Amino acid sequence: MEIRIDRDKCVSGGVCAMFAPQVFDQDDEGVGVVDNAAPAAALAAAVRSVVWRCPGHAISVHDREPAPGPHR
Template sequence: MRVDVEQDKCVGAGQCVLLAPEVFDQRDEDGIVELLDARPAPGVREGVREAAAACPAAVIRLVEA
């Protein structure tokens, strides 16, 4: 799995950080998503999928491989 985010469309809701903190964080100054791991380990991938589904701005894109 590869993860991509569109920071310019992020609304800073933080659902991704709550569901997959190993993969996502938020910038302190504005809450915009930061990608910590573009190729997450198998053990956290379900959380990443949940984060992508829960994102209100739909800025998380997953490429399954």
């Protein structure tokens, strides 16, 4: 899971840090930041719920493709 925050869209509402503090925080300007770039799988639901709660629609989640295995 790759989590991104578009700083230009962030409205500094703090929803991300409120609902998933294990993953998100806010910088000195109040803009959301990803504090845990590799959250445990148990936090995936919380992260995804923050995506739709974000008032600025600034957060996106991208599933990482598994590395291709050796060809036989």
